[in-house]
Amino acid sequence: MKSFLKLEPFANGYQAVNLSPNAALSNAEAQLRTPDGAYTTFRTYDKYFVLNLRQHFDRIEETAALTGKSVRLNRAALQSEICAALEETPSPEARIRLSLDLSVNLGEIYLSVEPFAPRPANLYQSGVETATVRMSRTNPRAKLSRFLGQADAVRRSEKKNVEEYLMISDDREILEGLSSNFYAILRGELFTADEGVLAGTTRKFILDLAAAGNVPVRLRPISVFELNRVDEAFLSSTSRSILPVRKIDRWTIGNGAVGPITAKLMKAFDAEIRKNLSDLRIAE
The missing domain is CATH 3.30.470.10 (Aminotransferase class 4, branched-chain amino acid transferase, N-terminal domain)
Structure with missing residues (x-):
């Protein structure tokens, strides 16, 4: 073993x-x-x-x-x-x-x-609940293992029944999840933070899918004060792929259902993922 x-x-x-x-x-x-x-x-x-x-x-x-x-x-x-x-x-x-x-x-x-x-299939159909926490990475571009301990401490202290905690800055901007990148869709445009976050490897794949699908991308975070205007939201990570978000704290996102742009990107992700995989048995 x-x-x-x-x-x-x-x-x-x-x-x-x-x-x-x-x-x-x-x-x-x-x-x-x-x-x-x-x-x-x-x-x-x-x-x-x-x-x-x-x-x-x-x-x-x-x-x-x-x-x-x-x-x-x-x-x-x-x-x-x-x-x-x-x-x-x-x-x-x-x-x-x-x-x-x-x-x-x-x-x-x-x-x-x-x-x-994998996450249960029903979460991809209904979306997940998330909560915000005031927190940010000390060195955002570095993926340091000490952050795992900090993230676990947040989960233990908050004790909320949510899929993910979203880190917000002192300016009340939503940066990223403890173990995911965060995206919001407003008026047909995809917003995601670029500064102050760890750019996940799955994130680049999703941004490429958005470009190929003619979804406009804005590399800036949204504020919690914009949540009442957000139409759709989702998370991404290597284990989640694209996971829709239906609630952030007390705010229901859009009408609470998976939105059309999120669904479009999820479909594209599933269609394109296997064309972009590397074989571990073949040296890079």
Whole structure:
């Protein structure tokens, strides 16, 4: 069983150390045993296929650079280790987290793998409820693992029965979710924050779909004071794809149903996703 591995740089590859030989750990459990550093999380399709794999690797290296550390991943060797872990994962699809150690042994990588469990289908038909929280990232362009602890602390303290917490700035602008990007549609235009947020890998794919579908895009956040005028809203992440939002705090979005532009983008996402996947078994 290889659900949690430490990958130590060795010669032209990595030396894998199995940190959970007797029991499978969830990604969250593995993260508690991982040093502070850069991380990325993604899901697989049909066992070995991933959306925007190169961007995930790029983001780890860029996050390290933003903290003043220079690290270059051995991408071919890393893909090989991921595939070896997936071979021992019974689930046909998995959720993978890569964490680069930036605090103890620079360059070591922690790899955790858990079965991928999609959201229930009814949530994509009815939309989800969200809540706002006053919060922002210290270093928005860096995906640092310490933020995972901060996000978990918010979920524990707020204790609301919602899909996601949306971070709002001091100016009351909706920036992003704790683990997602946020989008609002007003008067046929798609709004999403560009500054002060972590640009998710799925976000770029969605913005490309919007451009291809002639949906105008405004790279700016909406304010909570605009919520009464928002027609549609949705979240995106590697595990959620496009997930409609029907409520933010006490505000019902539009008429409370999945809107036409959101539905259009969801359909395009499903139609185009498999044309844009990378095979982990083929080195980037």
